[in-house]
Amino acid sequence: MPELPEVETIVLALRAGLGRARILDAIVHRSDIIRSGTRDLPGRLIGRRIVSVEREGKRIKLMLTPDGQCIFHLGMSGRLTLERPRAPLLSHTHIQIRFASRVGELRFRDPRRFGGVWFFDGGPRGAAAGLASLGPDALTIRAPVLRGICRRGRGIKALLLDQQVVSGLGNIYTDESLFDARIHPLRRASELADGQVGRLAGSIRKILRRSIDSGGATLRDYRKADGSEGAFQRICRVYGREGQACLRCGSPVRRILVAGRSTHVCAVCQPLEA
DNA sequence: CGCATTTCCTGGAGGC
């Protein structure tokens, strides 16, 4: 499932691969994957040029000229890949975008369709009207900002998963960050000591950076923009390790349910009581 | 307000 590091990996590849390509054509195979702005996506895209490719939380933004944005969210199973135009079309490919230069063809594929595409004319104000606002980016979150966030109370994991509070974290990286910072996912955020919150901010940045450096985590569906797999799953320390020995203390990793998500925790290293 | 639950959706895994 694509979270910040997976999305960042894709953005880096698209930025390098697409350059400032001009859009020649767009083909929409499933129009309900377009979540806002317009039904006529090709009409709005054709002739425009890509200015840059940006990441905002887990969103991928193609910034266009004249002023416009095409935003992709990969949901659970979405893939955004740059392929040879003649490569066979895989099932559940919802959108193809072709370019005037020979940069390849951009394809959006999403079997489960939790993802989607948004299009806006004009500047950022248009985007704000159709998509929820996002909290500060997790990749650069600093202790003072996280302390302010934690004052809201709530369980720390539920708080970190809320994109309007902090953007970019999903189930894997919250579990990994909380394990690294030795904080139980159910701890009340408002009851964490300043030192713990500071450590958590550092853990979040470190874990995300480390994953980006290994090309993201391929657990089920995620693939890099060239279709290959990331490697971070091999360095996960709690996620998906239910029943196995904690890599720090040896006691078994437990799986519990938090905020409706399966959550991996070492009850010894991450005590629930302060 | 918080928080749990439900909804959307499909492929893959496991049981029989």
Add this chain to the structure above:
DNA sequence: TGCCTCCAGGAAATGC
């Protein structure tokens, strides 16, 4: 081999 059920979860909506 084949059929069935269950499960994964990002984000929004709903209910308490």
